[in-house]
Amino acid sequence: MRSTRFWVLIVAAVLAVSLLAAAVVRLASPGGSVAEITVDGQVVERIDLDRVTEGYTFTVEDEWGSNTIQVEPGRIRVLEADCPDQVCVRQGWISDEVTPIVCLPHRLVIQVSGGTDAGVDALS
Amino acid sequence: MNIRRITRMALLTAIALTIFVAEAQIPAPVPIYGVKLGLANIVTVWAVFLLGPADAAMILLARVVLGSLITGQMMALMYSLGGGLLCLCAMIPLRKVLTDRQIWVCSVAGAVFHNIGQILVAIAITRTPSLVVYLPVLLVSGVITGLFTGLCAQFLHERMRKLLRL
Amino acid sequence: MRRVGCLLLALAAAAALLTGCAPEEHEEIIFAMDTVMQLQAWGDGAEDALTRAVQRINELDRTLSVVNENSDIWAINHGQGAVEVSPDTLHLVELALELWRDTGGALNIAMYPVVRAWGFTTGEYRVVPEPERAELLEYTDLGRLELDEAAGTVTLPEGMELDLGSLGKGYAGDQVMDILRGSGVTSAIVNLGGNVQALGSQSDGSPWRVGIQDPEDESAYLAVLEISDLAVVTSGGYQRYFEEDGQTYWHIMDPATGAPADSGLISATAVGASGALCDGLSTALFVMGADAAADFWRGREDFEFVLVDQAGTIWVSEGLEDSFSLAQGYEDRTVEVVRR
Known part of the structure; x- marks a missing residue:
């Protein structure tokens, strides 16, 4: 049997490493913020939050349900959803990569990542 | 399976379920996906420690399935199962190297692995591997909530010992 | 209007090059087939392949041009009887006839006199009145065009004129893709005046992102x-x-x-x-x-x-x-x- 001090150290170490990792995720971001909305792993929308000048809302509908998403300069949130748990709605605004919004019942993920909108490679 | 054991498990399942449903009714203090206190974990930790892996697993399973049915969130079932199973896998071997005064360590490990399990299920369901960046935040939350529920279990154990003469 | 867009695109690409891009990127921007063309290719052999691709485009431009007096199309439109043409021209006229039949006439390469009457070739626009339109359409029945595959000749009925403008850039793009692929290039994208053709994926393996222009706002794209x-x-x-x-x-x-x-x-x-x-x-x-x-x-x-x-x-x-x-x-x- 280990001493209690040993276990305190282990738990403190796990906490420290996790905090460090969270800080690294945030600091390693190259700046800029592009929100990527995926449903079932497919990107449905990519929004450069830095390029948003005026707030607007739109609805993502899929076979599992619908989420109304609100965009404002630099931030994004789920305004309304017909999912049972409403976790995505209650999470509120996000603006960085640390806490993505997940609506598990609808398989919808909103993740903000650094960088700017890649734009397009060619126009047709 | 003797009647005393069945009764004890039924009682603990009922307690865990009540805590779980009650917690589901109050809004989470930090409304972030996967971050919650997980008060029902107190019962799981205590059961792992004093009743053994088999009983703890059955109580957890019954609580998760019934809890999802009651709160009407069948999607959460998958998610709780993934977290719950990984949590048990971490707690059962740990139990062997911990003393009666270190129940809270078991809870922290359980909460951390519960969150890892949740992330894996979320990645599998949404097919978004990049959700792994979410892990550090959930680990921090896991350590803190695990510590809280672990200490609850610890105090519970010290009182119950006298009460149940276990 | 579209040219301005392409020029802007070319300028943007040039700026991207100056600010530093992957070292193995090669690019050509040329003016051919009445439009701006941008060709980008990555990897070994890309530079050489692009040079040959540009030569091929220019060759096709000379062959298929409706205004160049030395082109096959000029010869067909202004010649008498069976006119001998290059394999490229023969292939495209064949494809055009096939599409004319398949689309129930929606694609017709004999509309040149009509387009000219409306002023789109000269810039002297006018609304062509109904009786004149009917008259012009009499010369657009591609069923009367004779194509002799063995002899490599095309014969037009009196009054008919062809313009391969609706197929030429696409065909040139296919030829460019063949040249690049044949040279071992695995990643390339070309924009021949709005005809975008991609070879493989981007050098990092992700797919190419092609924007579709908003028809109501030339400076924006509405979908990717x-x-x-x-x-x-x-x-x-x-x-x-x-x-x-x-x-x-x-x-x-x-x-x-x-x-x-x-x-x-x-x-x-x-x-x-x-x-x-x-x-x-x-x-x-x-x-x-x-x-x-x-x-x-x-x-x-x-x-x-x-x-x-x-x-x-x-x-x-x-x-x-x-x-x-x-x-x-x-x-x-x-x-x-x-x-x-």
């Missing part, structure tokens, strides 16, 4: 297609048009009426493996309209489409469902997925 190894060709009324008495007249003629196509669509994009086919089909789909285009698509396996109608609704064939996404600022657009 993520594609690999495909051609994306758009025909739109916004590309060349004039206005008279509040009415807009564009350059895409309906072969059935001899007037600008009025099908309810303002843009039609065809996506497929063959650039020449997509080039021709984008025009044909524009002429057909959404419903007829969908029916036509259901009978074939060799292309997918994106259509934009006057109400702003976007029609996407189901094969593109996963690669299609609305661009930033267009999230509210109605998208109808057309199923087989």
